[in-house]
Amino acid sequence: MSKQTYRICCFQRKFKLKEAEAPDEIKDLFERFSENGIMTAEHLCEFLKDVQSEENITKEEAETVMESALKLVHEHLNIVFHRKGLNLDGFFRYLFSDLNVSISTDKKVHHDMTAPLSHYFIYTSHNTYLTGNQLNSDCSDVPIIKALQQGVRVIELDMWPNSSKDNVDILHGGTLTPPVELIQCLKSIKEHAFVVSEYPVIITLEDHLTPDLQAKAAEMVTQVFGDILFTCGAECLSEFPSPESLKGRIIISTKPPKEYLESKKPSEKDNGSQNGKKSSEEKAWGAELSDLSQKMIAYSENKDNGECQDDEADSHHENPNIQQNIAPEYKHLIAIQAGKSKGPTSEWLTVDPIKVKRISLNEEKLINVALNHGKDLIRFTQRNLLRVYPKGMRVDSSNYNPLIGWMHGAQMVAFNMQGHGRPLWLMQGMFKANGGCGYVKKPELLLKTDANNEVHDPKRLLSVKTTLKVKVYMGKGWHLDFKRTHFDAYSPPDFYVKIGIAGVPADSRVKKTKAIEDNWIPTWNDEFEFPLTVPELALLRVEVHEYDMSEIDDFGGQTCIPVSDLRTGIRAVPIYNEKGEKYPSVKLLMRFEFVK
Incomplete structure (x- = not known):
């Protein structure tokens, strides 16, 4: 068999795409919050309270969420909507949907807006x-x-x-x-x-x-x-x-x-026509x-x-x-x-x-x-x-x-x-x-001053206020938003995730998952911890790359999320391109938890 023929065969074999399957932890949670393979609105309410930390959600609100989730599932399966609970596949689809994203989508202003x-x-x-x-x-x-x-x-x-x-x-x-x-x-x-x-x-x-x-x-x-x-x-x-x-x-x-009469001399101004450094x-x-x-x-x-x-x-x-x-x-x-x-x-x-x-x-x-x-x-x-x-x-x-x-x-x-x-x-x-x-x-x-009218010293190292635990379960959607040959001409991509905190110097760090070889729907199940001294100024940074042994790793998407607005629990994380535009389909499934 010629080298060219071998590559064609390899291309056809490796590009066969499997359906996304829920990680074991998601399957276990479904078993815990369902009965006879069905999750009802009442079960969903318990899940939202216990796992997603939505303690104040009412049964009526959970029913509304359930109705939206069922419509989403039925539209995907192209069947007539009728009231019934979620099976495992439906629950998995709900977790990956826009109904369950990592930052609130209701566009509600929740900070005090009456200060100067x-x-x-x-x-x-x-x-x-x-x-x-x-x-x-x-x-x-x-x-x-x-x-x-x-x-x-x-x-x-x-x-x-x-x-x-x-x-x-x-x-x-x-x-x-x-x-x-x-x-x-x-x-x-x-x-x-x-x-x-x-x-x-x-x-x-x-x-x-x-x-x-x-x-x-x-x-x-x-x-x-x-x-x-x-x-x-x-x-x-x-x-x-x-x-x-x-x-x-x-x-x-x-x-x-x-x-402007008191402006400084021309020589003191940046010269905008100089060639910029890298x-x-x-x-x-x-x-x-x-x-x-x-x-x-x-x-x-x-x-x-x-x-x-x-x-x-x-x-x-x-x-x-x-x-x-x-x-x-x-x-x-x-x-x-x-x-x-x-x-x-x-x-x-x-x-x-x-x-x-x-x-x-x-x-x-x-x-x-x-x-x-x-x-x-x-x-x-x-x-x-x-x-x-x-x-x-x-x-x-x-x-x-x-x-x-x-x-x-x-x-x-x-x-x-x-x-x-x-x-x-x-x-x-x-x-x-x-x-x-x-x-x-x-x-x-x-914003505050102490009893001696002193303000915060930005050079002072503060004690850890909270620790953010992050688990990266899996990702999907690249096969819908990218050409099949975008990352590699002959095999599926080898995705890995870089995840870190941008914040004050003591909080800023970066970690990385393992690379999953030859998979458009990678599952990592990797967990990380980020101690935070000033969580109010912290941003969670997520980037997906495709590992390339010989060249620069290909870009597979990114997002930055303010830690202060992060929704805890198991959440879908929308991913954006290099211009900051959201991909239609690409999402990660992650879990967020704050511990003292």
Whole structure:
């Protein structure tokens, strides 16, 4: 037999797909919560209470779940629906279904939304108008619409005079990005702002306009948003309002124009046209995120500990002569004033008891300040807003580690939503929490002061608060969502799962299941434990890969789940592609349990 003929025979033999079979533990649970091979609504109610930790579920609610599960099973089998209990196969299908996913799908907001804005992490985008890279991709309202549809609550627009100097364009200054008109972006924001979330949308403006164009921009903003625009006149806010009080409102945030006169020299600004280094998401899995302490120490060894300079906006494009006559109607729109981070850090991090503000730092400056003023950052962000944004070297629209900002209280960790890679998966995972509304209440750890008016020290090692036990049973759906030859031309894939925690340094780690050879429906039955000191900031990271002996392992899907919103028990875990889009069929079956 020739080698070619042998391969064809092997291909036909190995690609025969078996039906998914419930693991032994699932079979045992079915036996425990059924009678004569049938699980009734009453049995299901007991299962939901005892195994899934849904202690408060009523018999009526369990009957509703049972009815939905039976409809799902009967639709799959293409038979007429009638009331009857679940057999083992039906119970197994229910566990793998969207009725039983690992994070609540009811989109209910369950955090207290009545605290000031400074008490929340806010889903924040950077250069939202760009369709691709930071140098020559198109500017458009399409990525703005997409961001809002994903739940993003902070949109960034860079305003520049158009070529005729008589209107306002949105573009990335000093680059070859073709512009889009401001009015088009504003109209799209209004149309899509509250489709996914009713909580406020903040527009951060980078202003490079003359006073007459400032007035024109103010007129457009006022006409488009009308009564839903939140303003506070010429006065600074003494405290930020709550997300609850700002439902359905649009908020403008930028520097008061006069402060551009004090901008720093051009040489102090990141040069966005430099070639970016290899982005962090291309490094080994977990290495770029799991040990923040080492990363911050390495940074401090390569940077001086001098004071941070203001890095807000492309200030080297500013002409001080055009800022002498400020349009009052424009200044009136600025509800969240952006301050300066220029001079001694101890000065601009001082908490003003009379007014609040927003400060912006790029990712590198954040690390520098965090190393030397970590507690001051936390104290500052208890009242004020801190925005972190990508360094100018990220011309490919890659992103950085969001945990460094979050663990220091930064509310607006701004990301390139048009980018890609593991940091963006973490961002998407964080904001699955709290019903996906775009606002996540910060942990009490970052909000409280003790009897001596001291705040949390982010460098202090805390004791373990809880341990998350995770069991990975099995996975299925790849044969439906991928071509049969996607992973290997001649045999089924060899899947394994990487699972870990992204959080504070003490909690961040990664583990791996064994690889299951030649199986489209792999069963691992591997169990792991993750001790957590700050579970409120922890994200469960899951990635599926196909083992390749000679090349880079193929990607088989990923998800990030906020530990705070994780549903305990045996759950179906939907899996997403590299862009963060959910696969139609691929899911893992896992078990989650918290133990002291």
